[in-house]
Amino acid sequence: MNLNRILMLWRLLFIALLLISSVLGLRIASELQIDTNLADVSPSIQNTLETRAAIAQLTQNVEQRILLLISGGDDDSVFEAEQQLRNRLSKLSELSILPTSEVLAEKLTEGIKPFRFSLLSDDQRAELISGNAEAIVQQAKASLFGLSEQIRLYPFADDPLGWHSNTLLALLDNPSAGLSNVEAVGFNTVINLRIDYGAMNMNAQQSLMTNLNIVIAEVASDYPVTVDRSGVFFFVAQAAKDSKQDISRITIGSGIGVILLLLFAFRSLHALLLPFISIALGVGFAFIATHLIYGSVHVLTIVFGASLIGIVIDYSLHYFYHGTQGNETDNSERQALHRAMLLSLMTSLIGYAALSFSDLQALQKVALFSCCGLLMAWLSVICLGDWALRRTLTTDKKVFPFLVSAFSRPLKLIKPVAWAAISGAVVVAATSIILFSQPFDDDPRVFFNASEALIASERKVAAVANDYEPGRYLIIHGVNDDDVYQRYEQLFGLISESGLFDAGNFTSLLAWIPNKSQQNSDYLLQEKLYGDGGVVQKLLAEISTQTPFSEFNKPIIMG
Amino acid sequence: MMLKQSRIVALCLTSLMLGLSNLSYSLDQLPLPSQGCSFSGSFTQSKDVAGLVGPLLSAGVFYYHCEAGVIWKTKSPVSQIFVFRKTGEAYKLQQQTATVLKSAQGKVLGRLLNSLIGGDQNQIAEQFKITTRPEIECQEGSEACKPSAEIYSLEPRKRSLKRGLKVIELNLAQPKEEEGEGQSMSVGISILDRKDQWTRIISSKTENLEGLTDSALRCSEVVSLNKQECDLLHDAP
Known part of the structure; x- marks a missing residue:
């Protein structure tokens, strides 16, 4: 041809x-989509379809989750700053504000109410097994008649002894359940946000980052508070910004170099x-x-x-x-x-x-x-x-030929045998280095150089707020419910024995939802409370026999 | 004197015209009389609990020391002892064993009782927005009306308080003219919790225990209090 x-x-x-x-x-x-997803630089893993779907969903959730921590010297400023920030954030169309922890706690309390008879804390179980019903009556009576230092989550009709409130509070305090509301401590509050659109899209990120920066700066200037951020989004946005600068740097640098070279060579x-x-x-x-x-x-x-x-x-x-x-x-x-x-x-x-x-x-x-x-x-x-x-x-007929000959002339003086020896030495040295010191780093994190401020902010938020992160999950499979619980117990036993990990750092739903047989046993134990002649009946009988004091026959304050 | 009476009449008429509930104004401080540093008293408590017919009634004694804190002892129909130190620690005494109260509600309760009983104006103003309206008492068959008491609404400012209660109403009973100055003052405290249940407490100061020396000893002189309770409050070994 x-x-x-x-x-x-x-x-x-x-x-x-x-x-x-x-x-x-x-x-x-x-x-146009310019993607900044960090998952692209992680090796794909072989899993079942369900696991992959779960990980994909989890990753998506994590990518979309943002936490803002408001900290201040006094509770009022933090509270007012939170209200203003929530108000401003609600106007950003890319974001959804997730319910506060108080609202979630209310939902949890209501959701768990129908199952309250199947749950007991360890102390309550021991108390019921020891069978001291009279002590429980007196505790409930003291709580009703005296000052109540404990929060009652359910009304009297649903929980006359305040017993189930205590169960739930004890379970929420269980560190293994990972549900304790740490944000209530000190003058801090956390706003949970979800990015509805473009969490990993570079253009959408820039717009959202600009808007977030504006509203956060406004709140931080209006109130004596600091606002810290947490979320994969901020790291990705920073990496994207750095990458954009790299692209500009490489393009401009090489462009200028090429132009100069071409102009020099061809005039x-x-x-x-x-x-x-x-x-x-x-x-x-x-x-x-x-x-x-x-x-x-x-x-x-x-x-x-x-x-x-x-x-x-x-x-x-x-x-x-x-x-x-x-x-x-x-x-x-x-x-x-x-x-x-x-x-x-x-x-x-x-x-x-x-x-x-x-x-x-x-x-x-x-x-x-x-x-x-x-x-x-x-x-x-x-x-x-x-x-x-x-x-x-x-x-150009002068400069380039001159430069080439200037570089090549000394090299031509080296004899072929010497070349072979040098080449051989280089090959041996390189092979030794590769075999013995393994100078490779395939950790995808080398691609990112997150700013110290961002890491410090992330740590500060992590210290007061619970949230999940990708790639830190263990999924336990079993042939039935009991099998899953047994394996869970086994796993925790091994973790505790290993000494490599702190079992307290592992959280699980199973830590506060007991297995079926335990639930049945807890249900039966509570017969002592609710059965005929049980604690509740005794308490109601005692309440009805109390004689009112004369001072209370007239209203004290006209409300 | 004439001027004062005419002001009261004018206030009554205005109150009737506007409707009492609308006549409220905010205050920076409560007009609490100086109570002294150490005193004891008694209280009665009525608690409304949704689901129960009629209030739950109880009674007891309290002891206050301006540097140490409060002992709140319910005697009837249950025995319950709380010790709330000024420094923030709170204890529950059961069968001679002291348990530290770890719940936020226990700590908030201690701070509240200390500031209300001790009349700590700064603490109260810091924690609550104070508004007031006079309770008007008119004699039958007479047009003469006068404020018998002032009702002060304390609305929590802080979230930690808002989580547990909606409002506290204080009824500072005015000493009757014939009782003269120096008559002990009874205070009605009504607490509306977040489940719309009222707890009403009437406390009356009964004994002044002045003299800062050997405070724990003076405390244990109070009838109904024992050495262990006083030692726990005064941090005695």
């Missing part, structure tokens, strides 16, 4: 790709056209193809993609250099150039395609982005190279 026919094929492919990408580019322009502004067209078309096509396949482009892909400029520019340089060497009728020179450039493209494609074997989706995206970008840039140079060379380019 002669050169013109091959060139025609490349040109057809180039035009087809250009048309397709233009149409697709117009379609995705309105729904003409015309020489800038082909390199920049090829870069623009290559990066544009890569962006559209990646967006089409993955539904978004990850910010790390763009950072890596920016490094393509260095490779892509080589195609133009080769074309300019060889294009200015021969003449229009000399096809053999052009054929050799195309062959060499095709070979160069193939090696680069193989190198980048190898990244797609990685478990990290971020690297798979880099592979696709780079291969598409290189192919399109290469096609641009091949198809538009002749057009760019219509105006003759003069290459």
Whole structure:
């Protein structure tokens, strides 16, 4: 096949790709997604479908969750600042304010009410087993008649002894249940928020961050309070901001370098056209193809993609250099150039395609982005190279040859045997280092350098508020309920014995919902309270025999 | 004197015209008389509990010391002893064993009783928004009306208090003219909790225990209090 026919094929492919990408580019322009999801840099894990679905849901929840901690020197300021902040935040359409812990506690109390007869705290169980009914009557009576230092969660009709209130309060205090309301301590309050739209989208993040910064700054200036933030969102937003700066830095730096080099080598502004067209078309096509396949482009892909400029520019340089060497009728020179450039493209494609074997989706995206970008840039140079060379380019004949010879002359003095020895030494040294010191770091956290202030803020919030984090879950399977409980007990036994972990740091719903047989046993134990002649009947009998004092026969205060 | 009476009549007429419930105004401080540093008294308590017909009635004694705190002892129909120190610690004494109250409600209760019984104006003003309206008493067949008592509404400012109660109403009974100055004052405290249940307490100061020296000894001189309760309040070994 002669050169013109091959060139025609490349040109057809180039035009087809250009048309397709233009149409697709117009379609995705309105729904452009620049993704900042940290999960892309974590290896995928093999799990059951249910586990994967649970993890996906959990990750989504965590990505969308924000906690704002308001701290101040006095309770009133904190309370008023909270009200103002809640009011301002409710006007941000991207956010939903989750119910306060008090509202959630009310819901929990009401939700658990129908099952209160099946729950007991350890102390209550021991008290009922020891069978001292009279003591329980006297405690309940004292609580009713005297000052009540304990909170009653249920009305008298539902809980005449205040017994179930105590059960629930004891269970909520259980650190293993992870339900204790730590935010009530001190002058702190926490606002729980959920991001409804664009938690991982770079443009939406910027808008939300700006709005959040404004309302937080307003509250912090109106009241003597500090507002700390917690949430994956803030880290992701910061990483995205840093990545954006990296992209700008790489693009501007390499752009300036390339312009200077081209101007120096070819002494003409015309020489800038082909390199920049090829870069623009290559990066544009890569962006559209990646967006089409993955539904978004990850910010790390763009950072890596920016490094393509260095490779892509080589195609133009080769074309300019060889294009200015021969003449229009000399096809053999052009054929050799195309062959060499095709070979160069193939090696680069193989190198980048190898990244797609990685478990990290971020690297798979880099592979696709780079291969598409290189192919399109290469096609641009091949198809538009002749057009760019219509105006003759003069290459530098003095400085570059001088520099090349200055570098190569001393190297030529080294004998082939010495070269072989140096190469051998380098290979041995490199192999030893790889084998013995393993200088690799595949921890995805190296990609992020979170600010100290953000980490300090996160720690402060974590100290007073409970929330969940991804990747810290153990799922216990069993053939039935009892089996799950047994395995749970076994696991906690092993954790306690191991000494590696503190069992108190593990929280579980099972810590305060006993198994079925325990629930049945707790229910039966409470017959002593509610059965015939039980504690409640005794209490009611004692209450009804009390003689009113004369002082209470008239109302004390006209309310 | 004439001026004072005409003011009261004007106030009565205005009250009747406007409706008593609308006539309220805010105060920075309560007009609590100086009570002295150490005294004891008795109280009666009536508690409304939703689901029970009629209030639950109880009675007991209290002891207050301006530096130590309050002993609140219910004697009938149950025996219950609370010791609320000024420093914030709160204890429950049961069968001669003291238990530290860890619940927030116990601590709030201690702070409240200390500031109300001791008349700690700063503490009260810090914790509550105070409003008042006069309780008007008109003699039968006569147009002469006069304020028999002032009712002061204490609305909690702080969330910790708001969680437990909606409002406290204080009825500071005015000493009758014929009783003269120095007559002990009885205070009605009505507490409306967040479940709309009223607890009404009438406390009357019965004995002044002045003299700061050997406070614990003076405390145990109070009838119905024993050495253990007094030692716990005064932090005696």
